[in-house]
Amino acid sequence: MHEAVPGHHHQIAIAQELEDVPEFRRRGGITAFSEGWALYTEHLAQEMGIYRTPYEDFGRLTYEMWRACRLVVDTGLHWYGWSREDAEGCLLENSALAPHNVRTEVSRYISWPGQALAYKTGELLIRQLRSDAEAALGDAFDLRAFHDRILDEGAMPLSALEEKMRDWIVDVQEGS
Secondary structure, X not given: OOOOOOOXXXXXXXXXXXXXXXXXXXXXXXXXXXXXXXXHHHHHHHHOOOXXXXXXXXXXXXXXXXXXXXXXXXXXXXXXXXXXXXXXHHHHHHOOOOHHHHHHHHHHHHHOOOHHHHHHHHHHHHHHHHHHHHHHHHHXXXXXXXXXXXXXXXXXXHHHHHHHHHHHHHHHHHOO
């Protein structure tokens, strides 16, 4: 879901086919938007019933835990001044990652401050926008139209996405 459809592959394929938007919107990546969308789509798999057994859902839950740990590690390294050893210890104690993966992940977070936080920030905004749209629109809420509108102009800063989607809610309410 995250890497393929409806995640990155879907989002990027749509962006590359857009017309009348600047090149950076077709080809550029804005981490909070792109990764936020991909994390959001992981929840769609659960909603669609793709995970039929608790065991099948275990992989998704493992990734959820890893991503929660990433938030702690990113903040620990770049705000609290953690050492590499502190960060590795956090992941080793609280995730299912193997030691080699822990080392490579910590190197990633050291070299890319805020990247892990951007994933979650984007996901949380998209989930909040969906919740707000469902509440505001009631029976008029169309999940496909919501998803189409999120992706129809390519990657953008979250402030622009929020404004665009709040305008969309008003347009749907007014029947435009």
